[in-house]
Amino acid sequence: MPSSAVNWNGKPEVSGSSVFIISCIYILLLLSNSRFDIGGCLVFGAYPLFLHIRWRIPVNELRRGIPGILLIFLFASGNIVFDRNYTGALGPLPVTGGMVSSSVIVIKGLFSLWMLLIVTYTVPFIEICKLMRRLKVPEVFIMQLLLLERYLIVLKQEALSLKRARDCRSFGKKGQQIKVAALIIGSFFLRTVERAERIHRAMVSRGFNGSLKMEPSMPLGTKDFLVIFFSAGLFLTMRVFF
Amino acid sequence: MHMSDALLSPVVGGVFWGVSAGLIGYSARKIRQQDDERSVPLMGVLGAFVFAAQMINFTIPFTGSSGHLGGGLLLSIFLGPYRAFITIASVLTVQAFLFADGGILALGCNIFNLGFFPSFVAYPLIWKFLYRDHRSSIGIWSISITTSIIYLVFGAISVILQTLLSGNTDIPFKVFSLFMLPIHAAIGIGEGFITAGVYFFIRKTRPELFFNGTQKTGRGIAVLALMTLLTAGVICWFSSSNPDGLEWSLSKANVTESTSLTGAVYKMAASVQNQLSIFSDYQNSVLSRYLEKYTSKIASSGLGTTTAGIIGSLMVCFVAFTAGCLIRLWNSGKACHRQQ
Numbered sequence: 232m233p234s235s236a237v238n239w240n241g242k243p244e245v246s247g248s249s250v251f252i253i254s255c256i257y258i259l260l261l262l263s264n265s266r267f268d269i270g271g272c273l274v275f276g277a278y279p280l281f282l283h284i285r286w287r288i289p290v291n292e293l294r295r296g297i298p299g300i301l302l303i304f305l306f307a308s309g310n311i312v313f314d315r316n317y318t319g320a321l322g323p324l325p326v327t328g329g330m331v332s333s334s335v336i337v338i339k340g341l342f343s344l345w346m347l348l349i350v351t352y353t354v355p356f357i358e359i360c361k362l363m364r365r366l367k368v369p370e371v372f373i374m375q376l377l378l379l380e381r382y383l384i385v386l387k388q389e390a391l392s393l394k395r396a397r398d399c400r401s402f403g404k405k406g407q408q409i410k411v412a413a414l415i416i417g418s419f420f421l422r423t424v425e426r427a428e429r430i431h432r433a434m435v436s437r438g439f440n441g442s443l444k445m446e447p448s449m450p451l452g453t454k455d456f457l458v459i460f461f462s463a464g465l466f467l468t469m470r471v472f473f
Numbered sequence: 474m475h476m477s478d479a480l481l482s483p484v485v486g487g488v489f490w491g492v493s494a495g496l497i498g499y500s501a502r503k504i505r506q507q508d509d510e511r512s513v514p515l516m517g518v519l520g521a522f523v524f525a526a527q528m529i530n531f532t533i534p535f536t537g538s539s540g541h542l543g544g545g546l547l548l549s550i551f552l553g554p555y556r557a558f559i560t561i562a563s564v565l566t567v568q569a570f571l572f573a574d575g576g577i578l579a580l581g582c583n584i585f586n587l588g589f590f591p592s593f594v595a596y597p598l599i600w601k602f603l604y605r606d607h608r609s610s611i612g613i614w615s616i617s618i619t620t621s622i623i624y625l626v627f628g629a630i631s632v633i634l635q636t637l638l639s640g641n642t643d644i645p646f647k648v649f650s651l652f653m654l655p656i657h658a659a660i661g662i663g664e665g666f667i668t669a670g671v672y673f674f675i676r677k678t679r680p681e682l683f684f685n686g687t688q689k690t691g692r693g694i695a696v697l698a699l700m701t702l703l704t705a706g707v708i709c710w711f712s713s714s715n716p717d718g719l720e721w722s723l724s725k726a727n728v729t730e731s732t733s734l735t736g737a738v739y740k741m742a743a744s745v746q747n748q749l750s751i752f753s754d755y756q757n758s759v760l761s762r763y764l765e766k767y768t769s770k771i772a773s774s775g776l777g778t779t780t781a782g783i784i785g786s787l788m789v790c791f792v793a794f795t796a797g798c799l800i801r802l803w804n805s806g807k808a809c810h811r812q813q
Contacts, residue, residue: 259578302475306479309642312644314643329643343478343576350570354570371559372562374513374517375517376566377517378521383524386521386524387524397529407530409533409670410670413674417670421678424519428511428514428515430514439510
């Protein structure tokens, strides 16, 4: 995954912070649509579609949202069962209130997830952390996020190798019981703590005194403000007139 | 139990963003007071550990399916409530912004559901309350399972309430609960088993790793919470249906709601509200009226006054707790400013 697809043709179009702010406004206004307003929700699909094409995001990226979509379908299906009030007909097919409201849930879910996937693809995580820092989020939380992101891949590989070793020694489901898993997770926990102690020693030797020095984020420029105001105005127009 | 944005309304999502931000600020302040810089890398790496440990699955007996560690209780046992809450919040933030798991608006709700209940409810009120060093193995197993079930079931109830308050679903509270609660109770049993297993392993090998902080407020809060739930859930059965003093005196003075709401100020305020309101669902949307509407909806769905009372009490607790945290933060900020 590229670190920043906002860098289009080698030049950043807008900063990651502004993409994040725009996404928040987009999601808030999308979700504020009435639960029976399919048209009003569908209009909002235009914006993620535009960004997807503009920033040339691979379609494969959308696959990451599939588990989330399944859950949305599950919750939305409840409305079809519990709201059977007849509201109209689509050709020969009778349409109930539940069908409309569940379609709205699915549309809202798909578009908000699409926008979130665009954020995860285009905005580097460090940008989000810097934005949080500017918004006065406690430093300990930011440090936590940075360390977590840094060691995520390392520990995932270690866990995967532990799992592979256990699977090699198991016969069918024998060897995969809770007791064995608890022992493996326990030893993995000890290794993690030892790693944390090593990291702490390394950090102290490099002058760590309880706070992490972070390069300040680039302040939002005129271009960023223009993009944010234009996008917010567009979303408001879509929300009010459709 | 990750909620998605589609199930939430902006009001509910925004309120829980505020609540979770308040809790993060409060926990960060407590951690700063403890002044233990060694814990910083430990928290970060343990957050990654929770992610990674979820890959080590195990078979669930008699079902043929498999489960994995959740990690909420385990983190609280080793890091204490404040560090555990920050760690869980960071895991959920990374899941949302790196893996698109959950949602931007739903992040506040997810942090609250998966972080608040294990760190600030289940760990101090159940684990710490029942745990003794000399407890037998069976005792520890049962405490671990009970604590895990309670925090997962509380989290599931919170998901149900947040979804119902958002008003996007027509699923009745009873059906929603019947669908969600047994699943989460079963997950809690698995979580309790694996947490206890890891606990025994660490106790044998490196017992010094356990969190030894004191919890002064545990018992007091437990008693107060119990009294509140009793009052809201049981004593409300005996409440009078007659009008209260103010309503009685207004009715005697022939003042009705319609006469009191036709003044020029009211009209002007209503027109400003209508012009500013872009959220058609929330016209006339004073939060109290909105909550009242859905609370009464839940109450009329067959659960009665008890549920409405308990839900109302929990909401007041959340709001009061967040307000308290914010006021304390504000005061401490002013104190620091004066010292400088």
